[in-house]
Amino acid sequence: MLLIHCPYCAATLPELEFAYAGEAHIARPADPSTFSDEQWRDFLFIRTNARGLHFERWRHVHGCGRFFNAVRDTVSDKFLTTYKAGEPKPELEALLKAAGKDAAE
């Protein structure tokens, strides 16, 4: 079972308290009426599906109920970091250095 750190509760808790909520940093269209079919497709359906480091959203459903973002390695399932919603994407280079060699696939 994954152990996930909630940045709001500042606690590391079992996966069962959390709900996965898909890829992170997918911005809603600023002006939806001008969006083409291709742009709608990319927004709604196309996902990075990264093999390696992946930016993703989680929600602490059985805790504070809030959404937050995470960086996880999808090969080892190891979390590199979690951070609050609205914060910018963390620098991957620095994260990898901090996590050491084992997280770098």
Next chain:
Amino acid sequence: MARFSAFSLMRHALTGHRDWPAQWPDAEPKAEYDVIVVGAGGHGLAAAYYLAKEHGVTNVCVLDKGWLGGGNTGRNTTIVRSNYLYDESAKLYDHAIDLWDGLSQDLNYNVMFSQRGVMMLAHTVHDVQSFQRHIHANRLNGVDNLWISKERAKEICPPLNISPDARYPVLGAAWQQRAGTARHDAVAWGYARAAAARGVDIVQNCPVTAIRRGPDGAVEGVETAKGFIKAKKVAVSAAGHTSVIMESAGVRLPLESFPLQALVSEPVKPVFPCVVMSNTVHAYISQSDKGELVIGSGTDQYTSYSQRGGLPLIEHTVAAICEMFPVFRRMRMLRKWGGIVDVTPDRSAILGKTPVPGLYVNCGWGTGGFKVTPGAGHTLAHTVARDEPHPLNAPFTLERFTTGRLIDEAAAAAVAH
């Protein structure tokens, strides 16, 4: 290829079965092919076989990063059925069952296709209504599916608990007699043997690292661990790893990869005569010819390429199995494993051409690709050979995510299927 027959079996018995030849040669890649298939699972091997058999394209190479049939082909729960709601799906899956029917004879290889029937349990009023709608839709499409009472369900499958005191009591079931199971390894081996006999090269342990495109945008070939291999056409049939390979050709797909788990028990005497599935408690079970109970679990909630999956799912599945079949409460489980499945937003496959000339894709089968192995291979071969869709795979395009013409089996099944 030496044909299998009762006579050849007897002849080899005289020499103690010690002189059977290799079923197919482990090929080294040539410099150039007409068609390269990426992924030597059931789907890829079937496509190569039908390319050679029905379209006369024999200069074909099937590449795999590991061993043949070692991905999802060897990791699924071997269930074959076609009771899908939408016209497009029902036709394609039923086409696959038509091919399953004569597959052992066609390949001269026993794939152990056993039409023992698949029972889908209804536990709630919603299930009853939704399954009856499925049954009506299926019968309009000529797909075999029947509503049965819980008593009839118990007659067919004696270990089933139909007591009204169950946590999720059984109210009835949908029964597809034509459905059943097949031996998954034999499907890969049978297609490999029959394809190799028609001149197809099968290259194992040769990962494709990238797809190379020429200045005009068309496919030129693939970069592999054994160097560059030129090809006029490339068909990608790589299940959970499709996104990674297609990204190298500049094609982004509406796919997410999840681990899907299954487990088997210790082998016991025949006790379970059919396949039973339950969407509501989300577990499915059958008994293999070796006697193991084969139990299917669900996908993890998060995307992953780990081929493991988390234990909470197994716990949930086993709890559901014990509730439906109290007789299995003391059964010991032997092992569990995971395979990486590629899931589309509408839970229907993408099978056909891509925006890149000469590049074809067969992906997005999600949690239910084994059952369609012959059908997917057959229609993919048609699409690759003629550069146009087969009538049965024409609706399963990549463009449907732009036009909005989805085949929304996700909403129809209410779970991954």
